Amino acid sequence: xxxxxxxxxxxxxxxxxxxxxxxxxxxxxxxxxxxxxxxxxxxxxxxxxxxxxxxxxxxxxxxxxxxxxxxxxxxxxxxxxxxxxxxxxxxxxxxxxxxxxxxxxxxxxxxxxxxxxxxxxxxxxxxxxxxxxxxxxxxxxxxxxxxxxxxxxxxxxxxxxxxxxxxxxxxxxxxxxxxxxxxxxxxxxxxxxxxxxxxxxxxxxxxxxxxxxxxxxxxxxxxxxxxxxxxxxxxxxxxxxxxxxxxxxxxxxxxxxxxxxxxxxxxxxxxxxxxxxxxxxxxxxxxxxxxxxxxxxxxxxxxxxxxxxxxxxxxxxxxxxxxxxxxxxxxxxxxxxxxxxxxxxxxxxxxxxxxxxxxxxxxxxxxxxxxxxxxxxxxxxxx
Numbered sequence: 095x096x097x098x099x100x101x102x103x104x105x106x107x108x109x110x111x112x113x114x115x116x117x118x119x120x121x122x123x124x125x126x127x128x129x130x131x132x133x134x135x136x137x138x139x140x141x142x143x144x145x146x147x148x149x150x151x152x153x154x155x156x157x158x159x160x161x162x163x164x165x166x167x168x169x170x171x172x173x174x175x176x177x178x179x180x181x182x183x184x185x186x187x188x189x190x191x192x193x194x195x196x197x198x199x200x201x202x203x204x205x206x207x208x209x210x211x212x213x214x215x216x217x218x219x220x221x222x223x224x225x226x227x228x229x230x231x232x233x234x235x236x237x238x239x240x241x242x243x244x245x246x247x248x249x250x251x252x253x254x255x256x257x258x259x260x261x262x263x264x265x266x267x268x269x270x271x272x273x274x275x276x277x278x279x280x281x282x283x284x285x286x287x288x289x290x291x292x293x294x295x296x297x298x299x300x301x302x303x304x305x306x307x308x309x310x311x312x313x314x315x316x317x318x319x320x321x322x323x324x325x326x327x328x329x330x331x332x333x334x335x336x337x338x339x340x341x342x343x344x345x346x347x348x349x350x351x352x353x354x355x356x357x358x359x360x361x362x363x364x365x366x367x368x369x370x371x372x373x374x375x376x377x378x379x380x381x382x383x384x385x386x387x388x389x390x391x392x393x394x395x396x397x398x399x400x401x402x403x404x405x406x407x408x409x410x411x412x413x414x415x416x417x418x419x420x421x422x423x424x425x426x427x428x429x430x431x432x433x434x435x436x437x438x439x440x441x442x443x444x445x446x447x448x449x450x451x452x453x454x455x456x457x458x459x460x461x462x463x464x465x466x467x468x469x470x471x472x473x474x475x476x477x
Contacts, residue, residue, distance in 0.1 A: 097411030114338030145297030148332035152273025156184035162299035175439035203230025224253035370471030
C-alpha cells in the first residue's frame with residue numbers, strides 16, 4: 095500500500111471540485127481571485143481566526159509571517175531541533191538566524207526550558223512547531239516569550255484542527271502558518287498554505303507581501319517593513335484552482351480527522367507490546383484541553399532503516415521522520431552545531447518512522463502493516 099493516497103476520497107468530492115473549478119475558469123482569474131477569498135472566509139469560520147491570508151505554500155506562509163512580525167536581518171528565532179527543515183529555513187529566507195533548542199523528552203514539541211536557555215540578546219521571536227498528533231507546550235513557551243519580551247509565532251503547518259483551550263493552533267501568539275501540501279490533514283493537489291492571525295496589522299502586511307508588496311493597483315512600502323532591507327519576493331499568491339480543491343475538501347474535514355483518529359487507535363492497539371517498538375504516539379491532552387489530531391502516525395523503533403526496507407519489500411510505504419536533525423544539515427553548517435547538542439531531537443531523528451495514515455486507508459491495511467512490523471521484530475529475535 096502507498097504511504098499516502100487520496101484517490102477514493104477525492105472521487106467523492108470531485109463533483110464539488112469540478113463546480114468550483116468551472117467558476118475559476120469562467121471568471122478567468124486563476125490566482126489571487128474570488129475563490130481564494132472564498133476559501134479564506136471558510137477557514138476563518140472553521141478555525142475561528144479573525145484573519146486568514148492564503149498563500150502558495152506553508153514555507154512562504156512562515157516567511158511572510160516572520161517578516162510581517164518585524165523580524166530584522168540577523169535577529170534570532172528560537173526553533174525546535176526536530177521536524178521539517180522548513181521551519182528553520184523560513185527564518186533564513188526572512189533574513190533571520192535560527193536558534194535551535196531541544197524538544198521535550200517525551201514528545202516532539204519545543205521544550206520550554208530549552209527554549210529559554212537558547213535566548214540571547216539578539217533573539218526576537220520563539221517559533222514552536224506542532225508535530226505528529228498534538229500541540230507543543232504552548233502555555234510554557236508563551237510564558238518564556240513573555241518573560242523575555244519576545245514575539246510568539248507558531249509553525250502550525252501540520253496542526254489543522256488542533257486546539258488549545260478551544261483556540262486553534264496558530265492563534266496563540268501573533269500568528270501561525272498552515273500547510274496544505276497533499277499529505278497534510280487538509281491537503282490540496284499541490285502546494286498551498288495560509289497565515290492565521292487575530293492581528294489586523296500582521297494580516298495586512300502578509301496580504302501585501304504575498305502579492306509583490308502590492309496594495310490595490312500600486313506598489314507600496316509595507317508599513318513597518320521598509321527599514322528591514324529585505325527585498326520583496328516575486329510572488330507568494332495562492333492559485334484559485336488549489337483553493338477550489340480545498341473548499342471542497344473542507345466540507346469533509348471533520349470526518350477525515352475522526353477517521354484519522356480511528357485508524358491511529360487501531361495502530362496503537364495492535365502495536366502495543368510489539369518488541370522493537372520504543373515509543374508510540376502520545377495523544378495525551380495537555381493542560382488546556384483539546385483533542386489530538388493525527389497529521390501523522392509517528393512511532394520510534396529499533397533498527398529503523400532495516401524495518402523501512404522490509405516494509406517496502408512487502409509493498410508497505412513508510413517514511414523516516416526526519417533522518418537528519420535540522421541543526422546538522424549542510425544548509426545550517428555555518429551555525430556551528432555539533433552532534434550531541436540536542437540529545438532528545440537527535441534520538442527522535444534516529445528512530446522515528448511514519449506509518450501510512452490517511453482517510454482512504456482501510457482498517458485491513460492497518461492490520462497488514464502491524465502484522466508486517468510484528469513479524470519483522472519477532473523474526474529478528476527468533477534468529
